[in-house]
Amino acid sequence: NPVPAYGGAECSVNDLTESMSCKVQECPANRIIGLSLHSTSGNVTLIGLEMTFVMSVEQIGENPTFTWDFGGGFKFNVVDPALSLDVYSSYRYEVSHTFIQEGSYDVTISGINQHGNTSATVTIDVLEGNCPGNVTFTMIDGGTLVHPSSFLARLPIHVSGTALFSCEHSSVEYTWQLYELTSIHPYPSASNLVDTNDTDVLKYNNDLHIGVMALDYGIYVITLEAVAKHSGSPVGSLYKQGYIKVKPLPLVAIIKGGTSRSVNSMDTVFIDASLSYDPDDDVLHEDVMKFEWSCSKYEGNCELPGLSNCTEEALNGSCILWSSDTSIQLTDANFTVSNSALIENDPYLFTLTVRKANRDPVSFTQMIVVVSAEKPNVHLLCLQNCNYKVTPNSKLSMAAHCTNCQRQSDLNFDWSIISVDCEFTMDWASMSFTGQFGQAVSFRPRVFQKGCSFILHVNGVKKSGAGVDSGFASFLFRTNTPPIAPYRSCIVSPSIGVTLFDEFDIYCDNFEDEDVPLTYEFYYVKVEDSTGSLLAYTDKPELLGVQLGPGDSESNYTVEIHIDVTDYLQATTTEVVSLQVYPSHMQSFVYPETADSTNELVETLTNLTVTTHNQESKLDNLLHSGDTQAASQLVFTVSAILNMESHENTTNTNVTYNETMAMLEQRSLIRDSIVTSLANTSVDVDDITVLKQKAGAMHSITVESTELAPSTK
Secondary structure, eight states: OOOOOTTSEEEEEETTTTEEEEEEOOOGGGSOBOOEEEETTOSEEETTOEEEEEEEESBOOSSOEEEEEOSTTOEEEOOOGGGGSOTTOOEEEEEEEEOOSOEEEEEEEEEEETTEEEEEEEEEEEEOOOOOEEEEESSOTTOOSSSOEEEETTSOEEEEEEEEESSOOSEEEEEEEEEEEOSSOOSOOGGGBOOOOTTTEEEETTEEEEOTTOSOSEEEEEEEEEEEEETTEEEEEEEEEEEEEEEOOOOBOOOTBOSEEEEETTSOEEEEOTTOBOTTOBTTBOOOOEEEEEEEEEESSOSSTTSTTOEEEEOTTSSOOOOSOOEEOGGGSEEEEOGGGSOTTOEEEEEEEEEOTTSOOEEEEEEEEEEOTTSOOEEEEEEESOSSSBOTTSOEEEEEEESSOSOGGGEEEEEEEEESSSOOOOOHHHHBSSOSSSSEEEEOTTOSOTTOEEEEEEEEEESSSSSOOEEEEEEEEEBOOOOBOSSOOEEEESSEEETTTOOEEEEEOOOBOSSOOOEEEEEEEETTOSSOEEEEEESSSEEEEEOOOOOOGGGTTEEEEEEEEEOTTOOEEEEEEEEEEEOGGGHHHHOTTSOOOHHHHHHHHHHHHOOOSSOOOHHHHHHHTTOHHHHHHHHHHHHHHHHHHHHHHHHOTTSOHHHHHHHHHHHHHHHHHHHHHHHTSOOOTTOHHHHHHHHHHHHHHHSSGGGSOTTTO
16 A cells, blocks of 8 residues: 655556556655745835845745846846755845836746745836935035045944925935945945944934944945835935945054153163053954064164154164064063163164054154163153144143152253254243243143144253263154145025024035044134134034024124034134124115014014913923024024114113113013023033033023023022
């Protein structure tokens, strides 16, 4: 009797031909089971709009072949090593496709093996979008493959996209994608799509936020698709991409003691680079930094190692016996040279090069001069602002330290400083906090020119003896240069406007600096007030839709927008743009086709700032929603109007006493309400920008203190 079995056969014999036929019964584990297909963006799309399709199977089966068919003759097979998984494994695969013609398409994924076949289909309706528009980026709008926008991995990256459609639509959906470009994948594709988790990269509507150290160093493409919809159906789509370069901070190579120093002949020479570090080091992913050393004898009559009239003669091992492998592990970041290996009064150059995977090497050279035995060994210690670039806007402080003295007070110190490549004369009385004869020295901010090299030198002289026993140390540094705009800087549009009627847009572009990212501070400054009010602190080179207060009649209603552009190392460039902002009662002067709004001014200001039982003011709404920047801008504008009205009413002889008192009462009501609103909202003490904006707003509204109620004061 025939016995059926999975993988076996049920056989029967034909009595006439004496032949046997067998029917093989297949095992279910060999078949493809549970194939499904869906589109991640619905079943309706537009011409030119990329779609993503996802196929999945519950059981992959034995040696399957999967084929995509997008209609119109476009087919391809899936090539994936994962298809050789265990037959019981599940499987998922996604692919992107863009339709280029209008119509209805059946998208099919087919699976086949020697045990059977199966398929899944979705129908996609492709429409011809007829809604033109434009999409722009902040921060990366000018980034190209050749000149990508640069960002430090150590700082967050924030990009916003704005899509403007010219047709009627009820909503806009934004889709961000991030691709890493490599030599293998030089273009955006599913193969180099960055798979990030929500804690690293946040995609919220038209905002993309990339966290600190979320991306490896390299070139990336950021893409944004904006789809306009009306009644749930797409009516238009826009696409834009920008290129960014995520780069590290430079490695920092440091040899303790300074750029050059003396060592007396009785002491061994201790070379210590343990202070070298990687600013991008993550405590969770710490790679070993390698140290490479070289030693050469310094020859030539010059003041600074590395200048064109200096020569270096290799010692071929007589300076120190190097191993064939000069890469020293992190634990060998320091070493000792016997004093007998060095000749007295000859200068030696010890060069350190630090390396790390995927990073540019950085070097530091220290010159050692062996002096007679009785002389002190002097080191330089960094106290403040002694990075690989010195910030000229901040003070620089260093200290001298004698390593072979019983007491530091045994020495007299004498400091000097010169510039290598710029005109510079040091006046210790006016340019330093300390003078030149102390153990420590501190220079005032803005003493050193930007982009110049300097040598700071200190002599330590023993107080006992004839004053000939002295040691020295020096420090070579270069000052940072601020951002520059070679083409154009900043503009404000419109350049002539009316307060509360016009919204002003401030644009800054083309600022360049190698120490990115750049930050922007926007200040509103009246001609007679040089301090100004902080409108915004942002990483975006623009500030849009800003309300500005009027200028004064004495200055022809001229105000200034000051823009401080600052690089990562705190070097700042200030741009000033002048414009005219007229008061509301001169609206018809600027726009003859409109009427002045003087009669509505007080009512408008009251509605903006005074909350009633029936309606929350715009100011309170902004503060409660956390938009301190917009709230502060509103207070600055209202304050400027009130302060101008106060000044003009004081000097206006055509206004009756009762009218004056009525206007004073209304201004006091508005001021008191603003002070109360500002005082009743908490300040995040971790955000100095919020604190500065609220403090500036409080100052602007209370500057006319005679118009404040006693309780408000």
